Amino acid sequence: MPRPDSARDRILDAFQGLLIASGERAATLDAVAAAAGVSKGGLLYHFASKDALVDGLIERLEAFAAADDERMRAAPEGTVDYVIRTSVEEGTPFDEALIAVSRLAQGSHEKARTTLAAVRARWETAIAADVGDPAVARAIMLVSDGLYYNSTLLGAFGTTDSRDGAMDELLAVLARLTPTASPGPAAAS
Amino acid sequence: MPRPDSARDRILDAFQGLLIASGERAATLDAVAAAAGVSKGGLLYHFASKDALVDGLIERLEAFAAADDERMRAAPEGTVDYVIRTSVEEGTPFDEALIAVSRLAQGSHEKARTTLAAVRARWETAIAADVGDPAVARAIMLVSDGLYYNSTLLGAFGTTDSRDGAMDELLAVLARLTPTASPGPAAAS
DNA sequence: AACACTATACCGTCCGGTCGGTACAGTGCG
DNA sequence: CGCACTGTACCGACCGGACGGTATAGTGTT
Numbered sequence: 001m002p003r004p005d006s007a008r009d010r011i012l013d014a015f016q017g018l019l020i021a022s023g024e025r026a027a028t029l030d031a032v033a034a035a036a037g038v039s040k041g042g043l044l045y046h047f048a049s050k051d052a053l054v055d056g057l058i059e060r061l062e063a064f065a066a067a068d069d070e071r072m073r074a075a076p077e078g079t080v081d082y083v084i085r086t087s088v089e090e091g092t093p094f095d096e097a098l099i100a101v102s103r104l105a106q107g108s109h110e111k112a113r114t115t116l117a118a119v120r121a122r123w124e125t126a127i128a129a130d131v132g133d134p135a136v137a138r139a140i141m142l143v144s145d146g147l148y149y150n151s152t153l154l155g156a157f158g159t160t161d162s163r164d165g166a167m168d169e170l171l172a173v174l175a176r177l178t179p180t181a182s183p184g185p186a187a188a189s
Numbered sequence: 190m191p192r193p194d195s196a197r198d199r200i201l202d203a204f205q206g207l208l209i210a211s212g213e214r215a216a217t218l219d220a221v222a223a224a225a226g227v228s229k230g231g232l233l234y235h236f237a238s239k240d241a242l243v244d245g246l247i248e249r250l251e252a253f254a255a256a257d258d259e260r261m262r263a264a265p266e267g268t269v270d271y272v273i274r275t276s277v278e279e280g281t282p283f284d285e286a287l288i289a290v291s292r293l294a295q296g297s298h299e300k301a302r303t304t305l306a307a308v309r310a311r312w313e314t315a316i317a318a319d320v321g322d323p324a325v326a327r328a329i330m331l332v333s334d335g336l337y338y339n340s341t342l343l344g345a346f347g348t349t350d351s352r353d354g355a356m357d358e359l360l361a362v363l364a365r366l367t368p369t370a371s372p373g374p375a376a377a378s
Numbered sequence: 379a380a381c382a383c384t385a386t387a388c389c390g391t392c393c394g395g396t397c398g399g400t401a402c403a404g405t406g407c408g
Numbered sequence: 409c410g411c412a413c414t415g416t417a418c419c420g421a422c423c424g425g426a427c428g429g430t431a432t433a434g435t436g437t438t
Binding site for chain 2: 103107108143146147170
């Protein structure tokens with residue numbers, strides 16, 4: 001075994017991966033167990049029920065979200081830049097957990113929905129504080145949501161290379177929204 | 190019986206409603222039949238399989254989308270105004286069908302995904318034609334997507350009354366993005 | 379009778395969950 | 409040391425119910 005508590009993480013990874021790749025329907029206990037290289041009994045040893053598995057994933061997301069929150073506040077390029085850019089940064093553990101939980105939220109899983117709403121709210125307040133105008137902040141948040149919608153539903157909208165250019169372009173457009181100050185990180189002053 | 194061909198529509202409505210309210214998982218044949226006030230046998234008389242039911246819903250969406258497309262091109266307030274406003278106009282048959290199909294697309298239903306992408310593409314080209322700058326068009330499309338993401342996942346973001354005001358505010362903010370020409374034929378002043 | 383449709387019984391499969399069991403690493407103690 | 413026992417990690421057969429789907433008998437209208 002690679003690491004002591006790796007089985008739990010492997011199961012969570014498998015669950016997440018199945019949710020992202022094939023949706024809630026396909027993320028059955030058997031499928032998760034198989035993907036994690038564990039037997040069904042083994043899975044249920046670590047997570048006593050499917051609800052427990054879901055809770056485990058949500059907790060994981062919350063942990064990532066807390067870390068992201070700190071990084072966001074410390075982002076040198078400003079909050080807007082940070083939030084927009086990380087909206088499509090596929091492959092990070094945080095993004096994957098977020099998309100997986102959003103699949104869950106499409107069902108009627110209440111906790112998944114509220115957790116997602118909380119993460120979103122945190123972003124929006126941070127942007128509002130950075131940008132000043134709450135209406136502008138909402139517009140920017142909606143762009144971020146749209147970015148997620150696209151990567152979640154349609155699977156990105158370009159290759160990684162073209163995406164970076166597209167991101168710069170998008171941020172340049174968005175900079176027009178902030179009336180005050182220059183299109184910069186809204187430095188302190 | 191109310192109307193001759195109402196059974197089919199009622200079934201589609203029920204399927205749609207279940208998808209929106211409780212996700213793909215809950216939209217089983219039994220549940221759909223019960224919600225439509227039809228027996229399971231009755232449901233399967235109209236739709237030979239669950240795939241046929243899904244196809245029926247997608248066809249319905251395509252019909253609505255075609256009608257919407259025409260309305261959009263003829264919209265007096267301009268394409269942007271039309272697309273943004275209809276993004277949260279909950280309750281219209283078109284919106285409901287769209288959200289229902291997007292639930293399907295969260296699973297691995299390929300046709301649902303491509304249909305959604307087609308609708309989105311149609312909007313984006315229309316906006317691009319109206320606005321000029323493709324980068325601005327994409328930003329606006331992302332806001333529309335974000336609006337859908339919100340109404341889909343988090344369930345709107347305000348009451349109907351406050352939403353109209355919020356919409357006006359949002360459109361005013363978005364008007365700043367179009368550098369050329371006036372902020373659109375809307376409201377003016 | 380023919381047709382459009384409904385209702386129910388049923389089938390095989392899959393799903394979430396239980397349960398009995400295995401392997402093994404301790405650990406306290408005589 | 410040897411032995412009894414405990415806890416942790418895991419396996420896989422199995423169960424009841426739900427699922428998608430079939431088959432068929434029945435009903436009301438024309």
